[in-house]
Amino acid sequence: MSTLAAETRVMSARAIARPLRAVRTRRALETIGTVVLSAALIVWTLVPIYNMVMISLEPEGDVFTDHIWPRVWSPDSFWGVLTQGHWYLERFWHQFANSCYMGAMVTVLTLAIGSLTSFSIGRMRIRHGWLVSNAALLTYVIPASFLAIPFYRIMQNYGMANNLWSVIAALVAFATPYAFFVLQEYGRSIPIEVDESARIDGASPGQVYFRIYLPLMAPALVAVGTYAMLLAWNEYLYQFLLLSSKSSMTVPVALAQFLSSDQSPWNYMMATAIIYAAPPVAIYYAFRRRMTAGLTVGGVKG
Amino acid sequence: MASASAVDVGRLPLRQRSLARSLRGDLKGGEYTWALAFLVPYVAVFVAFVAYPVVYGLWMGSEASLYRELFADPIYQSSAVNTVLYLALGVNVKMFLALLLSGFFMRPGWWMKALLLIFVLPWAVPQISTFISIHWMLNGEWGFLNNVLWKLFHIEGPHWLNERWMALGAVIVSHIWKWTPFWTLILLAGRMAIPLEIRDTARVDGATGVRGFVYITFPLLANLYLICTLLSTIFLLGDFNAVTFVSGGGPANTTHVLATLGIRDAFEIAHPRLGVAAVMSALPLVIPLVIVLMRRLRTAEVQL
Numbered sequence: 089m090s091t092l093a094a095e096t097r098v099m100s101a102r103a104i105a106r107p108l109r110a111v112r113t114r115r116a117l118e119t120i121g122t123v124v125l126s127a128a129l130i131v132w133t134l135v136p137i138y139n140m141v142m143i144s145l146e147p148e149g150d151v152f153t154d155h156i157w158p159r160v161w162s163p164d165s166f167w168g169v170l171t172q173g174h175w176y177l178e179r180f181w182h183q184f185a186n187s188c189y190m191g192a193m194v195t196v197l198t199l200a201i202g203s204l205t206s207f208s209i210g211r212m213r214i215r216h217g218w219l220v221s222n223a224a225l226l227t228y229v230i231p232a233s234f235l236a237i238p239f240y241r242i243m244q245n246y247g248m249a250n251n252l253w254s255v256i257a258a259l260v261a262f263a264t265p266y267a268f269f270v271l272q273e274y275g276r277s278i279p280i281e282v283d284e285s286a287r288i289d290g291a292s293p294g295q296v297y298f299r300i301y302l303p304l305m306a307p308a309l310v311a312v313g314t315y316a317m318l319l320a321w322n323e324y325l326y327q328f329l330l331l332s333s334k335s336s337m338t339v340p341v342a343l344a345q346f347l348s349s350d351q352s353p354w355n356y357m358m359a360t361a362i363i364y365a366a367p368p369v370a371i372y373y374a375f376r377r378r379m380t381a382g383l384t385v386g387g388v389k390g
Numbered sequence: 391m392a393s394a395s396a397v398d399v400g401r402l403p404l405r406q407r408s409l410a411r412s413l414r415g416d417l418k419g420g421e422y423t424w425a426l427a428f429l430v431p432y433v434a435v436f437v438a439f440v441a442y443p444v445v446y447g448l449w450m451g452s453e454a455s456l457y458r459e460l461f462a463d464p465i466y467q468s469s470a471v472n473t474v475l476y477l478a479l480g481v482n483v484k485m486f487l488a489l490l491l492s493g494f495f496m497r498p499g500w501w502m503k504a505l506l507l508i509f510v511l512p513w514a515v516p517q518i519s520t521f522i523s524i525h526w527m528l529n530g531e532w533g534f535l536n537n538v539l540w541k542l543f544h545i546e547g548p549h550w551l552n553e554r555w556m557a558l559g560a561v562i563v564s565h566i567w568k569w570t571p572f573w574t575l576i577l578l579a580g581r582m583a584i585p586l587e588i589r590d591t592a593r594v595d596g597a598t599g600v601r602g603f604v605y606i607t608f609p610l611l612a613n614l615y616l617i618c619t620l621l622s623t624i625f626l627l628g629d630f631n632a633v634t635f636v637s638g639g640g641p642a643n644t645t646h647v648l649a650t651l652g653i654r655d656a657f658e659i660a661h662p663r664l665g666v667a668a669v670m671s672a673l674p675l676v677i678p679l680v681i682v683l684m685r686r687l688r689t690a691e692v693q694l
Binding site: 093098122126129130131132133134135136137138139142143144151152153154155156168172179197201202204205207208211212213215221222224225226227228229231232233234235236237238240241244254258260261262264268290292293294297313321322324325329343344347357358361362364365369372373376 | 420422424425426428430431433435436440441442444445447448491494498501505507509510511513515517518519522523524529532537538541546566567584621624625627628629630634635636640653657662665666679680683684
């Protein structure tokens with residue numbers, strides 16, 4: 089009896105073993121595939137970034153060599169940028185401050201205008217609000233660079249050339265539609281009864297906006313603010329066209345000027361590029377989760 | 391009229407009252423003023439900085455003779471070809487990669503999360519920084535890419551940016567490098583939104599692997615994929631930075647696209663109207679795209 093039972097047990101174990109082995113091989117193949125693909129993705133993603141870091145850490149003379157690894161590591165280029173040591177960089181901090189000012193203003197204005205608009209249309213349900221949302225939708229789908237030439241002309245006519253506010257105006261105009269859509273979409277998750285009960289208690293629409301709407305919308309506002317800030321930081325064309333004087337210039341315009349000269353000091357350029365990239369990367373990783381949520385709503389649902 | 395109280399409004403003749411109602415909707419007088427005041431900033435920004443430039447641009451590019459001059463320009467002709475190639479390859483390769491990679495990133499485990507963090511880096515780093523780096527990386531003499539080719543394989547790499555098709559290829563690849571992470575994130579979120587029950591039921595019914603993708607995942611993602619493709623087409627059409635910094639429109643102005651050619655015509659050869667005309671020549675493509683997109687985006691609560 090007992091041998092028979094043992095035999096059947098062995099048999100069934102064998103019967104199971106075959107598919108089990110197949111599963112194991114498949115798992116192993118999958119793991120190998122994952123490792124290979126991961127490695128390829130990491131190389132693909134990091135090569136241009138590695139190139140940037142490597143050159144920024146090389147002494148000036150070593151840039152024009154065939155190294156693929158810095159011969160000596162030196163932070164001199166970074167130091168040169170931070171102390172404005174190279175003649176190209178003599179106004180670096182001023183330009184950096186311009187970039188920050190521009191980014192901050194675009195963020196604040198986009199948040200303010202976007203939230204007011206979405207409050208009026210989404211919460212107060214103003215008649216013909218769809219007209220405004222269509223205008224916003226239209227703005228969202230017009231490529232900004234296509235409007236650059238007439239925009240430049242108009243700013244010249246207004247005497248706004250070399251004024252940071254001309255760029256701020258353009259960027260706010262292009263960032264607000266997206267802000268409006270994200271806020272609109274997020275606002276749907278907050279019951280309208282919240283507003284209504286506040287109104288019955290005697291709050292004016294202004295009070296509802298400041299005391300109820302803005303606090304409840306905080307997560308979406310963070311996403312939208314980050315988006316606006318990154319948009320301003322990534323933008324080049326309008327800054328290049330509208331800001332040409334040394335005092336109004338921002339970092340991207342100064343960086344591009346490097347490029348047009350005959351002997352570009354690549355190590356300083358790359359150090360500047362890295363310093364310029366640091367704030368948005370930090371902000372992006374800090375608010376990553378909220379950004380992604382906002383992006384799906386705005387980028388996809390419109 | 392604005393100061394009329396609710397009682398007065400009630401006494402107005404019928405036609406006027408319905409006019410007032412049709413303007414104000416259900417909002418009472420004071421509320422309507424608030425709502426209107428809240429709209430004023432955006433409307434002002436839109437009129438001054440979007441509508442006015444649009445009208446101004448249409449006016450600048452309204453002469454027929456401009457287009458004769460434009461179409462006869464060989465640089466314009468090559469730019470138009472480049473734009474079509476840039477759109478066709480840039481958008482489709484990128485979106486297809488994003489579709490596949492979003493499936494890859496659905497795999498469980500800490501490693502996938504960590505990899506995703508690295509993978510989104512190109513998108514988080516400002517364009518100008520990375521495109522300048524790519525520009526120098528592709529330098530024929532001292533660029534990183536050719537150095538690697540030489541050190542590892544003893545191959546003399548070509549001068550990547552000195553030949554039209556390679557330079558254009560470099561621009562397209564740079565665009566794909568920069569923007570694939572963004573669309574991967576979007577499609578990943580789309581996949582996450584597919585209810586677990588659907589996936590589980592499908593798996594029980596035998597729809598796994600490729601079949602699961604073809605019969606379950608893709609039909610559910612199709613609408614999202616289409617909207618993303620259209621949006622990305624529009625964004626790419628307006629892209630200025632990749633071409634400017636990677637190839638600079640060179641060699642000999644052979645890798646311009648319409649967006650960069652417009653700026654070149656307007657500011658380098660100081661003929662702004664021709665620049666506007668170059669951009670406006672994309673309108674036959676832009677207008678249908680905008681109409682389709684506006685319809686889709688307005689109605690789409692993405693159907694999942």
